[in-house]
Amino acid sequence: MKIGVIGYGNMGSMIVNNILKLNLLLDDEELIVSNRHLNKFESLIEEYPEENLSITSDNKEVATQCQKILISVKTPQFKEIIEEIKPFLNESTHIIYTCSGLNFNHIKQYFDGKLSLVIPTLASTVTSNNSISSLARRKGVTLVKHNSKVELQERLFVEDLFNEFSYVRRIDNPIYFNEEENNLDPSDNELEISTIISSCGPAFIAMMIKKFTQTCSESSNISQDEIEDMILKTVIGTAMLKDDQGLSNEDIINKVATKGGITQEGVDLLDKKFNKISKALIKTLLSRYDEVNDEMNKTYLKK
Numbered sequence: 001m002k003i004g005v006i007g008y009g010n011m012g013s014m015i016v017n018n019i020l021k022l023n024l025l026l027d028d029e030e031l032i033v034s035n036r037h038l039n040k041f042e043s044l045i046e047e048y049p050e051e052n053l054s055i056t057s058d059n060k061e062v063a064t065q066c067q068k069i070l071i072s073v074k075t076p077q078f079k080e081i082i083e084e085i086k087p088f089l090n091e092s093t094h095i096i097y098t099c100s101g102l103n104f105n106h107i108k109q110y111f112d113g114k115l116s117l118v119i120p121t122l123a124s125t126v127t128s129n130n131s132i133s134s135l136a137r138r139k140g141v142t143l144v145k146h147n148s149k150v151e152l153q154e155r156l157f158v159e160d161l162f163n164e165f166s167y168v169r170r171i172d173n174p175i176y177f178n179e180e181e182n183n184l185d186p187s188d189n190e191l192e193i194s195t196i197i198s199s200c201g202p203a204f205i206a207m208m209i210k211k212f213t214q215t216c217s218e219s220s221n222i223s224q225d226e227i228e229d230m231i232l233k234t235v236i237g238t239a240m241l242k243d244d245q246g247l248s249n250e251d252i253i254n255k256v257a258t259k260g261g262i263t264q265e266g267v268d269l270l271d272k273k274f275n276k277i278s279k280a281l282i283k284t285l286l287s288r289y290d291e292v293n294d295e296m297n298k299t300y301l302k303k
């Protein structure tokens, strides 16, 4: 079976490299990866000269040869791709796409077949020291949503693949979800909020580490690198207290902050100020989602 990937950017390359690093292709499986500029593939070809990988800049080649096609281009670029490959798709084609903000209804006029939305995360990047067991090496959360045409085996193909290196969270129960009836509560922001946490999250966490590093560095003679290293080790250690030992946030706060002590002052300050910033963040992002949805409606649902 040939599996196609169109778009070798941040997400496409992460997924392709994870598949190859973890040796996830079966003997009879082959990857065909296409990208607009071929120079992006230089290190991939050097690292994986095997026969079960081919690269191209011709998306039609992917569409004619593959039944499973993962499209991972920027959301506005999706339309030109689907228009380009549409003549080569048939009812057994399964399109798996990573484009945030693009829903099944948008795509339906161009391709009315099997569709899965997958929202991956940079946090799932596989590194050389990854563990052999998929449970131990999973990092980050991948969101997955299928339309009703996707059959059990096809759903499992997608979910099992991403479960190899991340925790898969299915957004709707695909068995009961009927996108034709559009029976989702419009105030249900499960996909958007989950995307903000799992896929935007690494950028927000990196931003918080950056800002905290800057402030600590301005208030001391310690180098930025040493500060960032200390913060990182503290973040990982704290996450493990929760993950390995099951401590709650309250447990951790109570164990670290003694009443009247220095930590408690900081905890109180964060308690007062952080609500405001996280509410503003979520509000801004949800309204950006609405704007993107309007833009997509204009682009895709033209009469």
Ligand SMILES: NC(=O)c1ccc[n+]([C@@H]2O[C@H](COP(=O)([O-])OP(=O)(O)OC[C@H]3O[C@@H](n4cnc5c(N)ncnc54)[C@H](OP(=O)(O)O)[C@@H]3O)[C@@H](O)[C@H]2O)c1
Pocket: 006, 007, 008, 009, 010, 011, 012, 034, 035, 036, 037, 038, 040, 059, 072, 073, 074, 075, 077, 080, 081, 098, 099, 100, 119, 120, 121, 122, 199
């Ligand atoms: N980045 C994230 O953390 C993240 C997380 C979850 C979901 N997403 C979603 O995933 C999608 C991809 O994001 P990304 O960050 O991977 O974007 P990206 O880095 O910009 O990658 C897009 C890739 O698509 C290629 N491309 C564009 N037009 C093409 C065409 N006509 N034919 C073949 N290849 C084409 C580009 O090639 P060239 O560079 O050669 O032009 C580029 O390599 C977006 O819709 C985003 O919303 C991203």
